[in-house]
Amino acid sequence: MGFYKAEYIWVDGSEPTSKLRSKGKIVPEGEEPPIWGFDGSSTNQASGDDSDCVLRPVYSIPDPIRGGNNILVMCEVLLTDLSPHPTNTRAACAEAAAKYADFDMWFGIEQEYTFFDGATPLGWPENGFPAPQGGYYCGVGSDEVFGRPVVEDHMDACLDAGLDISGINAEVMPAQWEFQIGPTRAPEVADQVWLARWLLYRIGEKYDVSARLDPKPVLGDWNGAGAHTNFSTRQMRENYDACIAAAEALKSNHDEHIANYGDRIELRLTGLHETCSYKEFRYGVSDRGASVRIPWQVDVDQKGYIEDRRPNANMDPYKVTGLILNTVCGAASA
Numbered sequence: 001m002g003f004y005k006a007e008y009i010w011v012d013g014s015e016p017t018s019k020l021r022s023k024g025k026i027v028p029e030g031e032e033p034p035i036w037g038f039d040g041s042s043t044n045q046a047s048g049d050d051s052d053c054v055l056r057p058v059y060s061i062p063d064p065i066r067g068g069n070n071i072l073v074m075c076e077v078l079l080t081d082l083s084p085h086p087t088n089t090r091a092a093c094a095e096a097a098a099k100y101a102d103f104d105m106w107f108g109i110e111q112e113y114t115f116f117d118g119a120t121p122l123g124w125p126e127n128g129f130p131a132p133q134g135g136y137y138c139g140v141g142s143d144e145v146f147g148r149p150v151v152e153d154h155m156d157a158c159l160d161a162g163l164d165i166s167g168i169n170a171e172v173m174p175a176q177w178e179f180q181i182g183p184t185r186a187p188e189v190a191d192q193v194w195l196a197r198w199l200l201y202r203i204g205e206k207y208d209v210s211a212r213l214d215p216k217p218v219l220g221d222w223n224g225a226g227a228h229t230n231f232s233t234r235q236m237r238e239n240y241d242a243c244i245a246a247a248e249a250l251k252s253n254h255d256e257h258i259a260n261y262g263d264r265i266e267l268r269l270t271g272l273h274e275t276c277s278y279k280e281f282r283y284g285v286s287d288r289g290a291s292v293r294i295p296w297q298v299d300v301d302q303k304g305y306i307e308d309r310r311p312n313a314n315m316d317p318y319k320v321t322g323l324i325l326n327t328v329c330g331a332a333s334a
């Protein structure tokens, strides 16, 4: 009898920022990956005397690393009564997406990250700093970019897995990179971001390089790492006024968004380094110093999408997309 390997991947209960865990299961060929479980007392999701947590598969993709008929399985965590675990942020995201399905919201998420070699950003001198920022963004050459083989491998893996990866680029701080997922609907876009993060870490093992989502990996005059979240409703894709209304809705709920856009956001949203201070909310055409940017092409076309520049690299995409759905579609329904 044949079988395949299913790597079950889930989001744990680490505080203040949850992280990914995974383990492998051998499944008989022809069968779907079943509900499974894990020891929640080792992931900050249960106490030792009542440790069982449940894994329910929600999104499966071909495993681009093991190949063959093997798969990666994004899971949500349930309690043993099969209700969502308190750390399960996907359930509320899926609920918001279902409630506002008529809006047909699409998301494009730009995931920035930083490669580390031990405690030092990849390619940086052990003591001191590389030349100041300015030439690294979208750079080329071994003195400007660090880790490209990992980036290329990761992009291919995402494509082989059928993820909606739409591009990559080297970022402003050396050793910092970005990939984009979308445009895709929630909660699948968030499932894909988590899976793409897992693939990045897993591929980094082969190169002995770690990718980190720290929002401000180096203090001082170095760019932080964000996760700009672009989105559009059907109305926004047809009409500019709907784009402005979405920006205004975000303005009216700024504090709740900041509170849910990733730990240590105040270190990154300082008003410098292409950010707007977390204490303010501003939107504008082409403005990379704003909280929300309206791309110039959207201004020309008078329709399209807008970019929420506030989310940190270490954000939970289930929380961010769920909150944008509730704020923007909620205001449009009022």
Ligand code: ADP
Pocket (backbone or CB within 6 Å): 106, 107, 108, 109, 110, 166, 167, 180, 181, 182, 183, 228, 230, 231, 232, 237, 304, 305, 307
């Ligand atoms: P930036 O200029 O901010 O670096 P990127 O090209 O990195 O922008 O990312 C833009 C993201 O927006 C991409 O993931 C793209 O797929 C997504 N996007 C494009 N059009 C839409 C749309 N109508 N709705 C939602 N997302 C969109």
Ligand code: MN
Pocket (backbone or CB within 6 Å): 110, 178
């Ligand atoms: Mn980008």
Ligand code: MN
Pocket (backbone or CB within 6 Å): 110, 112, 171, 178
């Ligand atoms: Mn970027």
Ligand code: MN
Pocket (backbone or CB within 6 Å): 110, 228, 307
């Ligand atoms: Mn951007």
